[in-house]
Amino acid sequence: FSPDQATKELLSQRISLNLKNAPLKQVLSLIEKQTQIKFIYVPQNIRADRDISVSATNEALSGVLERVLAPLGIAYEVADNRIILTKGKMSELAPAEPRALDQAVSGSVTDDKGEALPGVSIVVKGSTQGTTTDAQGGFKINVPNGNSVLVFSFVGYASQEITVGTQSVLTVRLLPGDQTLNEVIVTALGIKREKKALAYAAGEIKGSDLAQANVTNLGTALSAKVAGVQVTSSAGGASGSSRIVIRGNSSLSGNSQPLYVIDGVPIDNSNRRAISSFQLQGGLDGGDGISNINPNDIESMTILKGPNGAALYGQLGANGVVIITTKSGRRNRRPSIQYNGSYSVGNALVTPDYQNEYGQGYNGQFTYYRQADGKVVPYNSALTGGVPKLSAGRNPTTRGSWGPQMQGQTVEDMWGDTVSYSPIANPYKEFFQPEKQAINTVSVDGGGEKVNYYFSLTNLSNSGFVPTNKLNRNSVTVKLSADIAKGLNLDTKINYINQKVNNRPYVGDDGMNPVYRFLYVPRSLNMDGLKRYEYTAKDIRYSQDLGGNGFFVGGEKIFESNSVTSNPFWTINNTHNEDTRDRIIAYAKLNYEIAKGINVQLRYGSDLYYERQFGWKAIGTRISQTGDVYENMEFNKTENIDGLLMINREVGDFSISANLGANHLSNRYRLTGNAGTQLSIPGLYAIGRTVLNTPRLGVAESVINSVFGQASVGFRNYLFLDVSARNDWSSTLPITNSSFFYPSVGLSWAVTDAIPLNFPALDYLKLRASYAQAGRSGDPYLTLGYYNLNANTFLNQPLATYTNTVVDPNLKNELKTSYEAGAELRFFKNRLNLDFTYYYSVTSNQILPIVISQSTGYSTKVTNAGRIENKGIEFLIGGTPVKLNNGFTWDVSFNFSANRNKVLELIDGVNEVVVGSDRNIRVVAAPGEPYGQLKAADYAWLKDENGNRLIDDKGLPIVQSIGTLAIGNATPKWIGGLTNSFSYKGLSLSTLLDIRRGGQIFSQGRVQEAAYGTSKRTLEGREGGLVAEGVKARREGNQWISTGQPNDIPVTAQAYWNRVASDKGFAVAEEFLYDASYIAIREVRLAYQIPAGLLKNNKVIRGASLALYGRNLGYIERHTDGFSPENASINVNSGTMGMEQHSLPMMRTVGVDLNLSF
């Protein structure tokens, strides 16, 4: 269902009233008694004491409200079960005497999609006479004469005035109108507040927008939707994690990920199998916590961007909070059944720029030659009578595609097959397969007088881009709220998630990452030979002619002899990994209304999961020749208990809303497992059944206890002062430092409500400012030094080493201090909206594992170090440029954020913190520089003072050995999102562009291509040579001196690229640095809502819509070669930002979805 429909249901409740000259508040209170609603208002603002008369018999609430409130100049807004009353604009309705009614008019009212609108208020302008539409949207009313004007109004829709004239039957279509004026937003601790009262910027996303993205990982659906939120998707494909950074990296270590809170309960978002920095590492992306969440259950999402909004979450909220509110049923509503299904197909958005002209070889020749006598010798063109032999070796000389032009010559490949020397079949077609995803959701919701419920069941199945990679997720949610005694409400939810992932793709430098492998396989490789992935005796015999080793019949057939290589076809067939997660996210909440406006609430929430990880490699797998098997069991439980006293009071012109609470948050994590190698029985994959076993054990426990208070004082509903204070006691700090306090204060002023401004177009202006702090206390066990016991013994002797991390026994909390100010403006009857924010934050005393000189015997020291500053602006500009009477509407919205980050200081003696590194590239944080600086390491071009490369006497650029050299930065200058939606009758088209400007990305994949000559970039100079750009230099002793003459000495492409990168360990990083700016077509959606008229006679289906959607359809602008700049190198960790390493391509997805309501 949609919120609009819920509102409709609420407002169509029937009431009967008959009061004369009674105070307004009494009227309201009578209505409250007859319905499930509550009015929220400031008595002074709406003059609740004035007397009015009203009479209604079994009439829809909406009609009564319109009739009563409109003439009084009171605006109302529905939020949940509450109706908020505010002083509206000057009343357009002058009180008038009732007149004789002699003209009958009837008709029907529908919404913009043609669906009947029940409960629409119809008032004869200038009178108190009126009615409401019935369940079918029909109405009947008598008007005094043809000059009468009928005002049709309904919450959420723009009201319409129609002069009756001679018509006796009217068909009225109401168009969605401003819904935002008195918007209510879910804030910290699940407290709903009027947006007007907020002293900080909060981003919102409707649940339907998230569900419509139809993504596997909810996190990736946030792309470009909210200002200040940067999203990076995983290199591990659909089953991987997502990296979300709000308002820049504020933490020098870790992942800067926000806290996710679902229905007031913090959930675990760990990405425990993540690789923190990928130097020489491989592995897989085990996914993060948020990826388990079912987007279809989400009613709304609020993004609190920093401490200012999240102070009440304390330390967990320092990186911002994503507050997720799940759907609930509504009171007094018949059961509504919804079905939602989607199906999509995805393909690689960007693939490597392969060259298809030159194949395996070196120096433009075949590397080897099989002579007529059968002997293999290094190639010599003088030899005749035999065939060129392609090598199974490992050297660049044999692995590279620096050979002759591929013209279909007859050659013998590395396995002894006589093949044609022709371009390899495209691995993106021959190996990878389209990703297919289906999501099916059924939900039921409804409610009676004292109960409301929501149930949903979702199945998501995704068959990944890498063959055999599959994800299947079932999610069941039951949510129930009941008034169990007078004033006592019990609210509970259980969400059970069962997820199974098969064969997560290996990422990064892992020997089994297929993307990595296919980047540099010789361009002439015979794919059919690779597809027969097990060695035959013949394959081995011919491979061994060139010194191959460790091959055996039935083992993994590879094209090179490296010990850490793989054949992707073997990988998907003879290795396996899987994980199954059973997760329960649940809460129970008891709310008691002690007295009017005073509530106590007790809540217990828990997020717990078990995850079984299991995997094996068959005997013969190149990187694990004796086979292996592992099984781990992970358990994680996050428990949150809080008590809250909530007071809402009005005193004179003031409204006070205060919350006092205490919170206990605990986290328990345990991993037990076993990794075995040397299988005892081939094909038996069970732990403990291997010759060698290494048990695994990991435990982490922590507790945070807190007390907090928050108060908001409103003055005449236009000025609000917020204060909050919180004290935390964290178990992860030394006892003496475990308690810490942080406050926040904020002010919000709705200027236009306070003073009349003489800007004709300006409808609304709100100013806000706030100051907040948040602390953080780090991970457990960082205050004592421990020994590591080796899981295995040597000759029965136990073995131990001391930690490589120096701990700090005086560790204290981090503190983030944040200021923000902003304004919200609306113009032209809310056709144009603007929201602007400036923020500034400093995070100090960071709990940081700083890398230290290894000469100490240690590699890191965990201590409080460093201050980092983030400041920036965010704005959101949106509006409705076109809105025609025929129902055509064009809405546009653009969000923009620019964050400037600076590391202010580190500790003495530490020049920089290396956040992540790979060969020849570092991502660092250094004082005075922005976080995420990219530095070349080890090698750089030798340049003259003008920045020209110096070229040696052979025509090759000169490489110098360096420590580090700054070459760029990984953080963007600004990011933005542009949404356009067009709607006409039931048809709507919406597009989302995701924009990033500035920042760079280093690509390890391109190093690989350059070293082995597989990309188009290496084609120049294959024939005739290329002249490297630069200035000739001559050698004087140990110095190169520029001659000032431009280089004119040609070299071969191979010589040039082997100078730039002979392999990954030797590469001049700046040559592989790309501008990461892009404009991506993130989402396009064309939807059609079947007109209600068509379904009028259908007793089963009440509503239906059909949509065609696409995701990641392409780029309007991109500067990278063969990879997507917004695709993470590996996973969510900051250590992998700014670097690409053979990532699985992002998927260009096209799908359909269908919504039915019954």
Add this chain to the structure above:
Amino acid sequence: CTNNFEELNTSPTQPRNVPAEYLYSQAQLNGFLADGTNWWQVGSWVEQWASGSLSAPSQYLEDRDIYETNNWTSHYELIKNLSQIRNQVLKGQEATPNGRTKLAIAKITEIYFWQRMTDFWGDIPYNEAGLPDDNLILLPKYDKQEDIYKSLIAALDAAIGQLNATDVSYGNADFVYKGDVTKWRKFGNSLKLRLGMRLRYADAALARKTVEEALSAPLIESNAENGAMPTVTQDGNPFGYHPIIGGYNSSKELNQLAAPFIDLLLAKNDPRLPRIAEPTENSKKAGTPVYRGLGVALGNSVIINRDDYSYGNIAIYNDRKATFPYVFLAYSDNCFFKAEAALLGWGGLTPAQAEGFYQAGIRAAMQIQPYSIAEADLTAYLAREGKLTGTAEQQLEQIMTQKWISLFMRHYEAYAEWRRTGYPKLTPGPNPGTTNGQIPRRGVYSSTERIRNAANYNEATSRLSNGDTYLSKVWWDKK
């Protein structure tokens, strides 16, 4: 609010204290076996291995990021773990029977590692390294090798003096001598002999004094007393393999033997050759097995068929079930040192005695596993090769050449002794690398030191004749 926080924040899976044995066993395992792992760097510089173009250092190219950083880090971690024994575990027991001898053995072991480190890199952090974690110097200064050597010799004297046969020792946790204090005394003195002789061309007086003191003390006198680590098979064990076997199996191409080494063994008709190398694959196929070494530092563009060159003996080095002790300080070392001392007339020895020590060295070197050369072959070999002839310098060349063969699989020591004496005379490979085609004279520092300990790194580098490159010589490399 902070009830049980202290308990909660104490790791339930990791100990705060361990017995000294656990640390010591691990240090022996990691430290002693590491002597044999670096064949693709020092092993090829000293021209016993030729790993071809696959390892940058073997091509005289600096690759600090992978080779040096890992090497540096693992060595200093080794020092830290041994230091924990004195800094924490046995602190306060320096004079008790429970601590004294264990600390002394740990110290001797530590000195052995320190020598390897300073021999390889030259000036290194020494005095400000190995400190307890609550009193750590985050930016350790680099000490001069000259000072380090003097300190090591003094510390070794002190440690040997602290050894007491009636004290509690490490027992089976000591894989090398099973806690035998007498053998540790001999090991210590043999180490002292090695420390002293290394200084021969840099500080002759100290060298002579140290060598003479060592010669007058009990030394390792037979292969049974060798400093040797037992090793285990790769089947069923996660670590503790013989380093040459372990390395061989992962990538055969990194393990081809160098031409100078094979040529010398062929020239001397050395019976160890078949136990070291395999005839080339192509010659075996052709039915006429021949041994042929691969040239060192050939550069990237030279295309070879690897099967035209010898790998290590497959039966010995490619057998997952093979195991034999890894010798890291041998009786033969002492013999060759004594022969050298005799040529110098040190310690009351005379040049005439040199040949006897020389022959004893060859004999001992041939008798260890995996060679176990039969007596008849040994006698025949000695008859051909056992004479020392010519000038003292020519005799030294003969001694050092035999020592070079004996140090096969002990790359750091072979490299140090070659640098010290210049024997055997080695010709660099053709690749210019970063040395202009010269054989490196030291290892370069870790790339991380350039950043994390920049000031001290720069200060140390400024003392090097050619900066932090392969070409700068360490202090004792004076010949």
